[in-house]
Amino acid sequence: MPGIDHRKAAIGLAGAFLMAVAVFALWPGIDLAVSAAFFREGEGFWLGRVESVQALRHFIWNLSIAAVLLSLVALGLAAIRRPLPDFGARPAGFVFLLYLLGPVLLVNALLKNHWGRARPADTTEFGGTLTFTPPWLPSDQCASNCSFVSGEGSAAVALAITFLLLVPLLRRVLPDLLFRAYVVLAVFLPAAGLALRVMTGRHFLSDTVFAVLFVLAIALGLHRWLLTERR
16 A cells, blocks of 8 residues: 555545545435345345355355454564565554454444344335434444444455555565456455345445545545655
């Protein structure tokens, strides 16, 4: 992630966040309309019962677990002065802290357990018993592990950033064809991880949008702290 102008990036992220808040506040029905596209009367969110879809979802989730384990291994190797080439203590620490501060603490420990937003499949619009609420409004419709924001979506964003950090190492060790395949998968898998949470009725579109923005904001701060050369 070289050459980042942190000030401009922060302004851009703040603008994107305000725009997202405005869009979903003015047109909260966007969430319902997008979720409705994947809902069938009498079948519900049928994609959630497709085995290949669930297999892909678990594969993407397991990649995030592997990314965290890789960061711990790399930190351990750096501690004994045998760092991985192009993935030493700082990038490894970046990945570990990104997952810890983003998906683990901010998303799962704080927002999902206290915001109270019901998941799409649990709302009355899609055959459930709970009330739909917009993303910007804390609610009492869910006690824990709620819809806002997407935990697996936030992990998918962290995974995409991890893939990006591994580019220098893998470009050096992989044959050209395999590296090209890696680049394709590095784009496809995180995007699929985000999309599947909406398509299977587990999250609204806004849950994934704000998950992306929160994790990017954390990544920007960590990049400024860990991966920027001091002058």
